[in-house]
Amino acid sequence: xxxxVLRRLLQMIPTLLAVAALIFLIxxxxxxxxxxxMTGGGRRALSPELVAQINAQFGLDKPLPxxxxxxxxxxxxxxxxxxxxxxxxxxxxxxxxxxxSLQLALAAMTLAVTxxxxxxxxxxxRPGSLLDSVTMxxxxxxxxxxxxxxxxxxxxxxxxxxGWLPSFGYGEGRLRNLILPAIALGFAPMxxxxxxxxxxxxxxxxxxxxxTAMAKGDSPAQMVRWHVVRNAMVLIVTTLGLQIGSLLGxxxxxxxxFSWPGLGSLMVDSVAIRDIPVVQGTILVIVLWFLVINxxxxxVYAAIDPRISLR
Amino acid sequence: xxxxxxxxxxxxxxxxxxAGPPLEIVRDLSFDIMPGEVFGLVGESGSGKSxxxxxxxxxxxxxxxxxxxQALYGGQDLLAxxxxxxxxxxxxxxxxxxxxxxxxxxxxxxxxxxxxxxxxLHRGLSWSEARPRAVEALxxxxxxxxEDRARAYPHQLSGGLRQRVMIAMAMACRxxxxxxxxxxxxxxxxxxxEVLRLIRELCEREGTAVLLISHDLGVIAQMCQRVGxxxxxxxxxxxxxxxxxxxxRHPYTRGLLAALPRLGSRATEGRHRLADxxxxxxxNAPDFAATxxxxxxxxx
Numbered sequence: 001x002x003x004x005v006l007r008r009l010l011q012m013i014p015t016l017l018a019v020a021a022l023i024f025l026i027x028x029x030x031x032x033x034x035x036x037x038m039t040g041g042g043r044r045a046l047s048p049e050l051v052a053q054i055n056a057q058f059g060l061d062k063p064l065p066x067x068x069x070x071x072x073x074x075x076x077x078x079x080x081x082x083x084x085x086x087x088x089x090x091x092x093x094x095x096x097x098x099x100x101s102l103q104l105a106l107a108a109m110t111l112a113v114t115x116x117x118x119x120x121x122x123x124x125x126r127p128g129s130l131l132d133s134v135t136m137x138x139x140x141x142x143x144x145x146x147x148x149x150x151x152x153x154x155x156x157x158x159x160x161x162x163g164w165l166p167s168f169g170y171g172e173g174r175l176r177n178l179i180l181p182a183i184a185l186g187f188a189p190m191x192x193x194x195x196x197x198x199x200x201x202x203x204x205x206x207x208x209x210x211x212t213a214m215a216k217g218d219s220p221a222q223m224v225r226w227h228v229v230r231n232a233m234v235l236i237v238t239t240l241g242l243q244i245g246s247l248l249g250x251x252x253x254x255x256x257x258f259s260w261p262g263l264g265s266l267m268v269d270s271v272a273i274r275d276i277p278v279v280q281g282t283i284l285v286i287v288l289w290f291l292v293i294n295x296x297x298x299x300v301y302a303a304i305d306p307r308i309s310l311r
Numbered sequence: 312x313x314x315x316x317x318x319x320x321x322x323x324x325x326x327x328x329x330a331g332p333p334l335e336i337v338r339d340l341s342f343d344i345m346p347g348e349v350f351g352l353v354g355e356s357g358s359g360k361s362x363x364x365x366x367x368x369x370x371x372x373x374x375x376x377x378x379x380x381q382a383l384y385g386g387q388d389l390l391a392x393x394x395x396x397x398x399x400x401x402x403x404x405x406x407x408x409x410x411x412x413x414x415x416x417x418x419x420x421x422x423x424x425x426x427x428x429x430x431x432l433h434r435g436l437s438w439s440e441a442r443p444r445a446v447e448a449l450x451x452x453x454x455x456x457x458e459d460r461a462r463a464y465p466h467q468l469s470g471g472l473r474q475r476v477m478i479a480m481a482m483a484c485r486x487x488x489x490x491x492x493x494x495x496x497x498x499x500x501x502x503x504x505e506v507l508r509l510i511r512e513l514c515e516r517e518g519t520a521v522l523l524i525s526h527d528l529g530v531i532a533q534m535c536q537r538v539g540x541x542x543x544x545x546x547x548x549x550x551x552x553x554x555x556x557x558x559x560r561h562p563y564t565r566g567l568l569a570a571l572p573r574l575g576s577r578a579t580e581g582r583h584r585l586a587d588x589x590x591x592x593x594x595n596a597p598d599f600a601a602t603x604x605x606x607x608x609x610x611x
Contacts, residue, residue, distance in 0.1 A: 207414065208409065208414035208415050209414065209415060209416055209417040211370060211409070211415070212409065212415045212416065212480075215368055215401055215406065215407040215409075216401065216402035216406075216428060216429060217399065217403055217432050218428075218432065219398055226420070226428065230419050231419055234419075305418075305419060306418075306466070307418060
């Protein structure tokens with residue numbers, strides 16, 4: 001298994017390089033430049049000499065292939081470059097933001113897992129019941145509701161009207177600041193998990209080995225415990241993995257909305273001023289997270305299902 | 312013992328219909344099984360054999376419902392029994408094996424664990440006490456290396472071995488009745504013979520009666536003392552196996568027997584078409600007389 005993990009980790013390198021190249025390319029064809037954003041809203045254009053000087057300072061005057069090559073050389077030494085704006089190493093900027101980001105993602109996922117999976121299970125146990133209908137209606141609305149709108153709604157009700165919770169900010173990591181953004185971010189994955197769990201459980205319940213379990217004399221509770229939970233988990237883990245993997249990227253809107261100091265808001269702010277090294281760094285971290293989660297999911301798969309072997 | 316082990320009276324299975332009378336899949340099925348007897352139920356696909364067997368276990372899935380009838384076992388009606396009492400009988404006094412050994416076992420649980428479940432359920436053993444019993448049960452169905460096999464998962468076993476595992480599970484609690492629904496249909500011919508022999512030997516040793524369901528007259532002839540012939544949800548003929556095969560009374564049975572290809576006959580030499588069964592019984596006929604035979608495929 002150690003060799004398998006090592007190989008999977010090595011396989012990430014080409015993916016990361018491709019992503020790096022893509023971002024590099026996109027920002028080189030996008031209109032606007034870092035020097036251009038320094039004029040303070042374009043009221044007063046910088047003199048061409050000054051622009052050239054700024055570009056030279058950050059190496060932006062060199063041709064694209066050369067810049068890309070320099071970037072790669074630094075990248076393999078784990079040097080993500082220096083922020084144009086703050087002149088700090090990108091890696092330090094990211095390090096400061098990664099914990100709030102993970103905190104938010106984990107909180108959202110905990111909500112999704114602890115509420116979504118049990119609800120889906122209960123709904124599948126009694127298909128067509130009131131609980132089933134309510135859960136599935138909730139799930140569909142959860143999936144179709146835009147994140148930022150839910151976020152605004154939560155803010156309005158719980159912060160503005162009721163005044164129970166702060167409406168924005170990190171609050172030095174206090175739990176009360178985490179609650180609203182976590183719900184806003186976790187609601188859609190929760191809804192999706194509830195649906196997937198319900199579908200997965202129903203699929204398992206209709207399979208032949210469940211009839212065998214009934215013929216053996218299992219009670220419904222024994223049957224679920226011994227022959228349904230684990231089998232349904234195989235189906236649920238796929239969705240769960242994809243959700244966790246994409247959560248850092250999805251958090252962008254919620255982080256901006258709640259002024260949460262995570263990777264997402266760092267990236268958005270940096271895009272606005274074309275602080276390219278920071279943008280590249282944050283995207284790479286988000287992609288890396290997705291890839292790592294994927295490997296973890298495959299390991300979990302193999303642990304649940306003996307028919308899957310790690311090769 | 313003198314009385315029948317299981318006495319089935321007027322079993323009728325169908326799909327309830329809100330707008331009118333239910334659609335009946337099996338109608339007025341009556342037969343009994345004596346202790347230790349091998350009783351065969353033969354018929355073509357869709358004749359209602361499996362639905363009848365599942366109804367006895369209370370395992371038919373909606374919309375299929377048992378509409379009428381009794382199945383008396385030790386003075387109790389299986390069809391009217393509370394679920395809890397039925398669960399105590401299932402797997403314990405009456406057990407069942409199915410046609411598809413490939414999917415009938417839980418793919419994510421070890422073989423030994425799945426057999427041990429029987430002892431945990433019906434003998435009140437703990438999992439650790441049940442484990443060695445599961446290995447013994449595997450040995451009893453002549454699975455080689457039972458210790459190793461107990462640790463294997465279903466996908467690591469061949470179809471024949473999986474069916475042996477199913478038999479080990481079904482026989483674990485020494486039931487009074489084993490319902491075998493097409494137990495060898497999914498297996499190839501050599502394995503078929505072994506599995507049938509195993510079922511017969513085990514049941515003889517334990518005194519377990521067998522309700523053997525098959526569309527294969529060869530299997531029925533080899534195994535059963537008495538045979539019921541089903542078509543289109545009706546029981547047409549119920550006879551001693553020997554009598555049925557030498558002197559079939561019902562024209563449908565005669566047709567069924569005639570449709571068997573025989574080695575050495577002209578039909579198997581390729582110059583003639585194999586005999587064909589082109590009739591079935593009218594589902595709604597008041598009795599099973601030959602006059603109610605209708606061409607196959609016509610709406611009943």
